[in-house]
Amino acid sequence: MPDPGVDRRRVLAAAALGRNVDPPGPTPGKEEPLHAVAGMVLDVTPHMISVETAEGVTERLVIAPWVKAWRGGAVEPTNLPLGSKVIIQAVRGASVVEKIWGDVTRITGRILSITSEGSPGGRPKDQIVELDCGPHRGRRTIVVPYRASGRLRVRHPQFEQGYLFDAIGVREGGVSYAYLPATSQPAYRGGAVPDPPPAYGGTQSRISGTAVWSDGFDDDERGAAYPMLEPLDSGCEESGKSCVGLPYLALGSMLNVHNVCTGRAANVQIVACGCVSGGFCDRCVECGTSPRGRIVELSPASFVELGGDLIKGCFNVRIGLG
Amino acid sequence: MSGSVWGDSVFETIAAAQLPVVVLLLVLGTVAKVVTILKGVEPEGLSQMGPAVLVPERWRARMLLLCAVVELGLAAGLVATSHPLFRWWTVGFFAMSTFVLWELRRRRPDVGCGCFGEMSSAPVGLRSLGRTVVLTVMSVGLAWQDGGGWFPVPDLSWVTIVSALGGLVLIALLSPEIEEVVARIRYRAPCEQRPVAASTALARLRSSSVWQSHAEMLSASEPTDTWRELCWRFFSFSGRTLQGETVDVVFAVYLSGRRPAVKAAVVGANAVIRLDVEGGLEGGAVKPMPETVGVSA
Structure with missing residues (x-):
């Protein structure tokens, strides 16, 4: 749950600007609620x-x-x-x-090291990968089983130190096993996020891009992580970086997230810093290619309630201020 | 006979006048490359840039740095001395650059020439190639002309000035980077995407009449919370009404314009008690908060 002080921001901002405070949750539509x-x-x-x-x-x-x-x-x-x-x-x-x-888990981060000596108690050809999952989620050691390595390497051609990694797997006995690639690996090293394209003339009413999910939230938490936060406000030194030209928002801001693939929409509060997702300039091909990279990272519960499939890992989305 | 001598003299003057153009290009190239290396930090930032892509990844930053050092050395040599070594070295450098760009265009048509660091990210085209050809010709002219060192300021003539300006204009016409610079200057990021220091907004708040009218209510001079949403910076202070009720006093400062709007609200436990507004966006009326925010295409 977000800090109560952060939660209060939305009420105070609405009071100062004379706007309504929309509650979090699904926006009524034709689809049956999930x-x-x-x-x-x-x-x-x-x-x-x-x-x-x-x-x-x-x-x-x-x-x-x-x-x-x-x-x-x-x-x-x-x-x-x-x-x-x-x-x-x-x-x-x-x-x-x-x-x-x-026991589904998502493993997103930058590769720190790869050991090919087999997993403890596992098969000798398994690989152990250590990842930097950002300042909030820390380091994580995962196992790439030999039988899944081919499928992962196809979508992660730069399977070496410094490059980004994003996979979906299973957490079993305290160990995370990567089974499916969650994206096509960006060609650049983690940390070398390309600058967003310069802003040209006309503006769009909403931002289109990719929504992904992360297991960096509590089990039943509804919320989102957003990359473009002021470091001073969010306490996240690595925020404010994205290869998509995103507007600044704050912890506590409400996003209206519209799943373009299913037509479902919901108001989701920003509860975390999405500095890791800001470094991925990949595309989602769930229902047509998304026009931009990752613009929001949802909790598993919010992702599922918007009609997302955790195994596919992403959907195309339009977001606005809720 | 005299016409031929006059003609040779003019050609020599024109050739000598290209010295500042060549030196300027070399210095600008050096500075841009060094800035790119410093900004890029990691070699992968150079993956779309210039001849560096033709070498292994771990050598890319060093390759760019080597180019910058050579350019600086040539510029210094051309200015400080009339020794033929630097002149012919410059000819060789630009001739080799022409070949490398041609090869780059053939092998990696997606990458820029990197001549001016990150500003040269557009794929190598005929203009970039034409520029190195022109620079090669200019350097041949400098090597052929036997004048020495920095061009003699006391001997400035109209022919020299016009020739130098002509060379500069020709190089500018062949430089796609000029359009990139103009685009960056012309298309400023919208307010929602521009970083603005909180201290700037706080200074604006403290100079506003809205602040003056609420100052007595505030329990402390420093905000208990501050955050930014789109083009607004919010400051929340704890306060107390005349009746003794504990309230939150929240100020919203617009982050763009000469006299940006400042709004305030006094919020109790359950309800808004008072609203105040000063100024307007760009001097006009205060616009409502947009439902959605515009971003670049």
């Missing part, structure tokens, strides 16, 4: 799953017969281990499961 339920699996049968949320509440949801779960690959929901962390995309007032992701 709900994200995050928690730990207590019990799962072919027709029902019980999860315990972070607040200690037990949620029971019906599993439709066609639903498959993802845990490093498509699996039957009944194959999800008890105790695993899941994120569920649900419909009908969060009572019916539409999609399930088990």
Whole structure:
């Protein structure tokens, strides 16, 4: 949850400028609302799953017969281990499961080192990669299993120190395994973010680009990380850098995020500094190529409620000030 | 006979007049390259720039630096001495540059020439090639002409001035970087994207009448919170009303224009108590907060 003082900013700014304070949450539309339920699996049968949320509440949801779960690959929901962390995309007032992701994690950062000596207790050809995941998320050591390395290397041709890495995988026994590439690796080294193009004449009413998700948020947190924050306000020295010409906003500002691919929209509050996403000038090809790189990084719950698929990792988006 | 002598003399004057043009180009090239290296910091920033892309990545920054040093050495040599070594070295340098740019255009048509660092990021075209050809011709003229050192200021003639200016104009016409500079000057980033120091906005706030009218309410002179949203900088102060109610006094300062707007609101626990406004955007009426913000295409 954002700092209460930061949360107050929106109220104060609205008072000073005489504008309305829109509440966070989905914007009403034609589509049926989606709900994200995050928690730990207590019990799962072919027709029902019980999860315990972070607040200690037990949620029971019906599993439709066609639903498959993802845990490093498509699996039957009944194959999800008890105790695993899941994120569920649900419909009908969060009572019916539409999609399930088990122990899913996203590994985004700059490669610090690659060791090819095999993972401890794993296969000898596995690679251990140490990543710098930014000033807020610190360093992270992950394993690239040998069987996933080919698929990852195709989208990460510069698999060496200094270059960016973005993959989706599974966290198991305290170890993160990368299985799927989440993007086509930018050609430049991390830290050498190209300058945004100069601003020319006319302006657009909204900003189009790419929305991604990150597991740097709490399990059930709704919110976004945004790269263009004033370092002084956000306490993030590396913010304010983006290869997209973005306007300055602040922690506590409300974004109206519109998923171009599904037509869903929601008001999402900026709760974190998105300095890592600001360094990715890649494109999302989820439904046509996005016109710009990453402009917002969503929490898994917000991403799922906007109709995103955690395995695909991104969707095309238009954002405005909510 | 006299006509031929006069003609040779004019050609020599024209050739000698190109010395400041060549020296100026060499110095500008040196400065731009050094600035690019300092700004780029890491070699990957040079991946789209000039002949550096023809060498391995770890050598790119050094290659650019070597170019800068050679250019500076040539400029110093041309100014300080009339020794033929520097003159012919300059000829060789520009002739080689022409070949390298031709090769670069053939092998990497996507990269710029890097002649003036990051300003030369446009792909190598006929203009860039033409410029190095013209510079080669100018240096040949300097080597052929046997005058010495920096061009003699006391001997300035109209022919010399016009020739130098003509050379400069010709080089400018063949420089795509001029358009890049004009574009950067002309298209200023919108206010929402420009960094503006919080202290500037605070100084503007403290000189406003809105500040004066709320100063008595404030419990402290320093803000409890400050943040920026689009083109507004907000300052929040804790305060107290005459009735003793604890309130937040929030000021919004517009970050653009000569006399930017300053707004204030006194906010209690649950409701806005008072609103005040001073000034206007660009001297006009205060515009409402845009629902969405414009950005560059």
